[in-house]
Amino acid sequence: MPQLFDLAEDASCSLPEAIEALAALDFDPRDAGATLEAARWLKRLGNNHEFLADILLDRLAGRTAGEIESGYGPQAIVLSPLRGSMFLRANIWPAEHDLSFRNSGAKTFVYGVPHDHNFAFLTTGYLGPGYRSDYFEYDYGEVCGLPAEEAGLRFIERSALYEGKTMLYRAHRDVHSQLPPESLSVSLNVMHVDPAQCWYDQYGFDLEGGTITRILSPNATEVFLRAAVASGSDDALAFAEWVGRTHASDRMRLASFEARSGVSCDRDALWREGEHSGSLMVSTIAKERREALEA
Structure with a gap:
């Protein structure tokens, strides 16, 4: 579970x-040292029980229009611009009896959607009893990321993010399924931004089956690559070939093969190359594609 x-x-x-x-x-x-010190500063901010109400009241009164932005879902409030590799945000967590929950439903607030994160962040309970989570761990490097793939989830515990509780969610390791708090709650986060995180997938999970359900972090670069190759550009095709051989992201390498399969005259040879790509994800899909061609 997250580091406490x-x-x-x-x-x-x-x-x-x-x-x-x-x-x-x-x-x-x-x-570890910088993370501990950052956790201390987040806890100090959490001990200030007035700052967030002041910000929200100024916003509601129109006194600071545009100074706080929402993102990452309807309950998230970005509290700072990106500074270096971090920014601050607050999250509001409605209870089941709150009007916003009844109007929008659980999934709007990511309740009951088991997931990991492709970024790390610190969090502290700021107000209320806090959302509850069923916590699991898994080994990101041991999975391909394919739907219905066994994820090797290990249950750790169920606990709530109560006021003052401060934790580090570790990228690609901690999985949780959130449940609504008993009453309206707020958490504060220090978000870490890694330029490489867009190349690493965030997954949804089926807890009953212990499997991956889907990717929760769509990457527009895949779509751009497919559109460029589909245009018939020789430069785009050469670039896609390079991506398929050397890109650090297995998802991008697979997108390269998918894009080229739409314009290739010899799909069997293309997917045979994919089978020997050295990527478990690409080789698994490539094998399926070749078997479909032969059927």
């Missing part, structure tokens, strides 16, 4: 103080 921090931190800070301190740290989850 035991922080005896009673001091509080303002939002600008937290932003500047966290930007100076340049939060990186691979650095």
Whole structure:
């Protein structure tokens, strides 16, 4: 489950103080010391029980139009611009009896949608009893990412993100299925942004079957590549061939083969190449495509 921090931190800070301190740290989850210090600053901000209400009231009154943006779903509020590799956000978690939940449904707030993350982030319970989660772990490097693939999920526990609880969600390791809190709750996050994260998939899971259901992190680059190859450009085809041989993302390598299969005169040879690509994902799909051609 996410790494839990035991922080005896009673001091509080303002939002600008937290932003500047966290930007100076340049939060990186691979650095244990910097992560601990970032968790302390997040806890200090969480101890400030007035800053978020002030921001929301100013926004509702039209005094700070455009100064806070929503993203990552209807309940998320971005609290800072990207500074280095991090930004701050708040998340509002409605309970089942709240009007927003009744009007929009559970999945709007990602309740009951088991998933991992392709990024790491710190979180702390800011208000209320907190959403509950069934926590699991798995080994990202051991899966291809195909629908219905066995994920090797290991159940850890069910617990709530109560006020003051501070944790690090680890990219590609921690899986959780969130449940609504008993009453309206708010969490604060320090988000880590890695330029390479778009090349790594975020998965949804079927907890009953212990399998991957789908990819939750669509990548527009795949669509761009397919459109370019479909145009018939020789340069696009040469680029796609390079992607298929050398790209760091298995998903992009597969997209290269899929794109070229739409214009290739010899699909059997193309997918035979895919079978020997050295990528488990590509070779698995390539084998299926060749068998379909032979059927």
